[in-house]
Amino acid sequence: MKRTLFSAQFKTKLLVIMIISVLLASALELYTFGIPSDFIVRWLNSFFVIFFMIAVTVFGIVPGVNYTINKIFGR
Template identity: 60%
Template structure:
């Protein structure tokens, strides 16, 4: 049996986060700067920054705080 690097649930979450980041980056870049000559590079940078921020928050910080609070509260 082949060992998968990403389980299907994590893969689905990452695809959803990427889609949300793409929409947010597009809206932000078009609203603030319009369509200048370097739109693609600005858009990609915005996408990756938003993707990393949302992914780290959703997949690492929130579960980590939840685990820490549950251990401190002994629930």
């Protein structure tokens, strides 16, 4: 049986983060700058920044804090 690199739950979380990032980046860019000639470049930059920030929070910081608190209180 072949094992997949990423679980279905991980892929679902990544897809949700991607959709949220697209919506937030679009709203931010359209509200702030409108649609100038360099909209795509600015939109991609803001998408990747927002995606990275949310992904690091969801996959790194929250599980790390949860693990640390569980170790401190012996759960």
